[in-house]
Amino acid sequence: MLEANGVTIKFGGLVAVNHVNLKIRDKQITGLIGPNGAGKTTFFNCISGVYTPSEGTVIFDGRHIEGLRPYQICQAGISRTYQVINLFWKMTALENVLVGMHPRMKGGFLTDMFKTPAVRREEKEAKEKAYEWLKFVGLEKYANDPASSLPYGGQRLLEIVRGLASNCKILLLDEPAAGMNSGEKEEFDRLLQKILDMGVTILMIEHDMKLVMHICQYIYVLEYGKLLAEGVPEEVQNNPEVIRAYLGGED
Amino acid sequence: MDKTKKMNPLMLAVIAACIGLPFVFMGAPFILLILCYIEIYIIAVSGLDIVFGYCGQISLGHAAFYAIGAYGSVLLHKYYNVPVFFSMLIGAAIGAVIGAIVAYTCSNLVFHFLSLATQAVGEIVYILISHSPGNITGNFVGMYTDSVSIFGFKLDNQFKFYWFGLVCVLIFLALKQALINSRTGRAFMAIRENVKAADGMGIDVRMYKVKAFAMSAFYTAFAGALVTHMTKYASPDSFLYKQSVMFLTMLLFGGTGSLWGPIVGSISVLVINESLRDLQNLQMLVFGVLMLIVIIAIPGGIYGTAKEYYDNLKAKKSAGKTDAGTAVSEKKGV
Numbered sequence: 069m070l071e072a073n074g075v076t077i078k079f080g081g082l083v084a085v086n087h088v089n090l091k092i093r094d095k096q097i098t099g100l101i102g103p104n105g106a107g108k109t110t111f112f113n114c115i116s117g118v119y120t121p122s123e124g125t126v127i128f129d130g131r132h133i134e135g136l137r138p139y140q141i142c143q144a145g146i147s148r149t150y151q152v153i154n155l156f157w158k159m160t161a162l163e164n165v166l167v168g169m170h171p172r173m174k175g176g177f178l179t180d181m182f183k184t185p186a187v188r189r190e191e192k193e194a195k196e197k198a199y200e201w202l203k204f205v206g207l208e209k210y211a212n213d214p215a216s217s218l219p220y221g222g223q224r225l226l227e228i229v230r231g232l233a234s235n236c237k238i239l240l241l242d243e244p245a246a247g248m249n250s251g252e253k254e255e256f257d258r259l260l261q262k263i264l265d266m267g268v269t270i271l272m273i274e275h276d277m278k279l280v281m282h283i284c285q286y287i288y289v290l291e292y293g294k295l296l297a298e299g300v301p302e303e304v305q306n307n308p309e310v311i312r313a314y315l316g317g318e319d
Numbered sequence: 320m321d322k323t324k325k326m327n328p329l330m331l332a333v334i335a336a337c338i339g340l341p342f343v344f345m346g347a348p349f350i351l352l353i354l355c356y357i358e359i360y361i362i363a364v365s366g367l368d369i370v371f372g373y374c375g376q377i378s379l380g381h382a383a384f385y386a387i388g389a390y391g392s393v394l395l396h397k398y399y400n401v402p403v404f405f406s407m408l409i410g411a412a413i414g415a416v417i418g419a420i421v422a423y424t425c426s427n428l429v430f431h432f433l434s435l436a437t438q439a440v441g442e443i444v445y446i447l448i449s450h451s452p453g454n455i456t457g458n459f460v461g462m463y464t465d466s467v468s469i470f471g472f473k474l475d476n477q478f479k480f481y482w483f484g485l486v487c488v489l490i491f492l493a494l495k496q497a498l499i500n501s502r503t504g505r506a507f508m509a510i511r512e513n514v515k516a517a518d519g520m521g522i523d524v525r526m527y528k529v530k531a532f533a534m535s536a537f538y539t540a541f542a543g544a545l546v547t548h549m550t551k552y553a554s555p556d557s558f559l560y561k562q563s564v565m566f567l568t569m570l571l572f573g574g575t576g577s578l579w580g581p582i583v584g585s586i587s588v589l590v591i592n593e594s595l596r597d598l599q600n601l602q603m604l605v606f607g608v609l610m611l612i613v614i615i616a617i618p619g620g621i622y623g624t625a626k627e628y629y630d631n632l633k634a635k636k637s638a639g640k641t642d643a644g645t646a647v648s649e650k651k652g653v
Contacts, residue, residue, distance in 0.1 A: 158508075234521055
């Protein structure tokens with residue numbers, strides 16, 4: 069579904085991501101792991117349009133998307149969350165989800181201003197749908213509260229559901245479980261399964277190995293911007309290179 | 320939608336009061352004039368609110384659009400005999416186009432860079448109207464023009480002008496509210512709250528900034544046309560930098576990002592300003608002090624702070640009955 073071929077990102081002389089080949093398989097969760105500073109988030113930013121790769125191509129559904137602006141990539145069907153939560157703080161939870169639905173709504177500037185019947189209908193349906201989305205992650209009781217007033221775990225969930233609301237085909241999750249307690253993580257595990265069941269493909273950066281090994285069907289490991297290993301969880305877990313990178317062996 | 324429905328009785332009372340107001344002050348033309356000015360400022364400041372309060376983009380050059388609306392209308396009427404009401408609309412549209420061009424070119428600028436750029440636009444327009452090629456604007460002498468006439472009915476005094484202004488205010492505010500509570504309005508707010516995330520959510524940030532600036536400029540330019548045809552005279556003095564500061568003061572004083580903020584701000588600042596008329600030279604000083612008061616003491620502006628206080632009070636009241644509160648918010652959500 070999504071294929072990165074030889075993606076390289078350079079910042080001046082620093083090569084943050086070095087010839088990474090990665091393939092996200094349809095309707096699976098692909099994990100992207102690696103030590104801090106390995107270039108995982110940089111790679112994410114490249115797929116989602118924040119950076120343009122210095123070399124290499126990113127192909128999504130048979131279409132080159134490298135170099136597109138973030139909003140174009142979102143409109144194409146790739147949505148994302150951020151490592152540091154990036155919500156619209158003063159807007160309500162419901163409005164946050166409604167903003168997430170932006171790419172699939174049709175209201176234009178003038179039709180919005182003069183509230184044509186079509187816009188009224190769309191707006192009403194969108195609000196109902198946004199409420200459904202909040203229910204999906206159990207945040208419906210916060211619908212009219214500003215996003216900043218939600219508990220931390222709720223903010224993470226809101227960000228995910230805001231991404232999903234665009235009806236994306238691929239959801240990029242950047243450390244979604246960071247800061248969650250073990251109970252929340254178990255719930256999150258179930259939520260990911262539900263998202264998969266909806267037919268959404270996921271690429272996830274995550275440090276929690278238990279979660280990653282349990283839910284990811286395929287894992288890529290980055291170190292110093294280079295692809296260190298890839299494979300199904302068991303392979304990666306037993307790969308001596310990966311163990312060295314994580315535990316720091318001498319060789 | 321729910322909110323507007325709830326506010327209706329209050330809204331109707333306010334509108335009724337506005338309609339009755341000129342009869343009360345029939346014998347006081349000065350107060351009628353102030354009321355007309357308040358209407359005009361409400362439109363102009365609401366325009367600024369779209370771009371600053373909702374879209375989060377600062378403009379210190381809105382006097383430019385005020386001037387473009389005013390001179391656009393006056394010149395069209397003078398040289399091309401466009402009837403005054405249509406010349407006002409065209410003048411406002413020209414303002415919107417120029418606003419769009421400014422926003423398109425400045426879309427990557429933020430904070431102080433944007434304020435400098437918009438300030439520069441204000442200065443350019445000021446220079447153009449005060450040193451116009453071929454003296455078409457009458458330069459520093461200014462130029463006289465006609466009052467608004469609608470289907471041959473001349474609004475040649477403040478008493479008549481007031482209602483025309485009131486209708487304009489209601490239309491402009493209604494359109495603003497409609498836009499804000501829509502996909503476009505949410506996109507504006509998303510840009511204000513978090514540009515990076517807005518971009519990531521599929522919002523074409525540049526295009527939406529252009530839209531916000533264009534609409535904002537249309538409002539302010541229309542207000543400029545209104546003021547010129549009310550006083551029947553346009554001169555560069557009314558479009559100095561301090562006019563932009565005045566708009567911003569009113570907006571900050573009343574409260575940004577709301578329907579009532581620009582209204583409260585326009586009324587309070589204008590009333591304060593007029594009561595200090597004897598201190599004309601100290602006007603900027605007064606603005607400065609007002610600005611400081613707002614920034615330090617009431618960062619949300621008068622309306623913003625009052626609303627926050629009221630909301631907190633309500634939250635405290637309903638804290639005892641949380642279940643009822645949740646049920647209400649659930650209803651609201653759907």
